[in-house]
Amino acid sequence: MPEVAFPWHDTVWTQLTEQAQHAHAYLFSGLPGVGKRRFADAFAAFLLCTSPSHGMGCGRCRSCLLREAGNHPDLMLIRPEEEGKAIRVDAIRQLVDFLGQTAQQGGSKVIVLHPAEAMNQNAANALLKSLEEPTADTYLLLVTDQPGRLLATVRSRCRIQRLPTPSHDAALAWLANTVPELDNAQRLNLLQMAGGAPLRAAALHELDAVQLRERVVGNIKALLKDKQSASQVAESWSKIPLDVLIDWFCSWTLDLLKLQTGAIQHAANSDMDVVLGYMAKHVSAQQLMEWQDWLLAHRSMTLGKANLNRGLFLESLLLEWKQLLKKR
Ligand SMILES: [Zn+2]
Known part of the structure; x- marks a missing residue:
């Protein structure tokens, strides 16, 4: 065929x-x-x-x-x-x-x-x-x-x-065929993580991204509460693809910006709603813009296949993220 x-x-x-x-x-x-x-x-x-x-x-x-x-x-x-x-x-x-x-x-x-x-x-x-x-x-x-x-x-x-991105319904229909073992809520979750791209959603499923994500969110909370250090967290993420991690931080940042301007009341990333809601209240608009610039510049370096020391990069990303709450 x-x-x-x-x-x-x-x-x-x-x-x-x-x-x-x-x-x-x-x-x-x-x-x-x-x-x-x-x-x-x-x-x-x-x-x-x-x-x-x-x-x-x-x-x-x-x-x-x-x-x-x-x-x-x-x-x-x-x-x-x-x-x-x-x-x-x-x-x-x-x-x-x-x-x-x-x-x-x-x-x-x-x-x-x-x-x-x-x-x-x-x-x-x-x-x-x-x-x-x-x-x-x-x-x-x-x-x-x-x-x-x-x-x-x-x-x-x-x-x-x-080549176009499918409509939400078409993407879900394709995913239902491709990963029938998941339920609809899980497929929706993956599709959201994948920015609406169904093959990316299926690849995230292969990576066990839902479980990874739970772990990552847990680590972020521990970091902000000083229960884990940036280097410990960076170390524990050694097997998670960098592009996936950066995507998540970009998506959380977008939520932060929208929460702060009042464009939304709850984060689209519901698993981070409490953390992001708290951060949005405590971070200045200026800091948020600076953080976003930093994140996008580094994202572009990783997309550009620049030689980046992964461990050091993640550690500084986590420190910058944590600093957001302290700079004021
Ligand atoms: Zn032929």
Whole structure:
């Protein structure tokens, strides 16, 4: 069976596959966890298939069978050697060699590069040359959550296709199918943590994020009551992905700002309502803005794959957070 893209991508999928001619390079963007990479993989399957039917790869031709076996000579997947690391210029040199070869199956050649923002400067510059001089019947599919981190010259040579976030109902319906073992309240909780992106919600479930979160909230309370030190808490979080932790702090900060201006009466993060309510009363608007700047700057450093000492970073994050209540 061909891969099926997600129902919330149907409109984009139809528009794209019905085009008589395809662009040489696409940039698929959208929130983390809306299914961009699966979309790009399905589109690669469609482009490689020798007899697509109903706008999908047929799943039966030699090309589809080779691809499903992970063995298609005209499909190249580029990603960092290690998760969270950069895509280096060596990988792009292999891509350039690949572009120079004749398609072995006599059809198209397709490259899927993900996450595109992981390309370092040299890699991006090397890619630029290939984008400027397209080869016939080759397609470059770049996937990114952060198009703003790509070189403007790379972006401008791609057709940018934003993939939408599903409606709340569509996301919940998909989650109900994907994680039937959870109840509706748990799925809602995960979806909220994931900013509405269903694949991210499912990934958070895999991480056991609900339990992790309970622990983290417990640690925060202990920290504010001087029952645990920042370094103890940072140490106990050593297995929790940094992006998940930073997301939570960003979401709590947003609640704090809204509580303080009176835009909301209760935190959207109900498990932190008491803590955030107390903090909102004791922290000045100025402090909150400074804290937010600090948090966003560090978030951007971690997204930018900067080399950060994780333990030290978390410790200073916790100290800054705690200081909010003391600076006044
Ligand atoms: Zn096929």
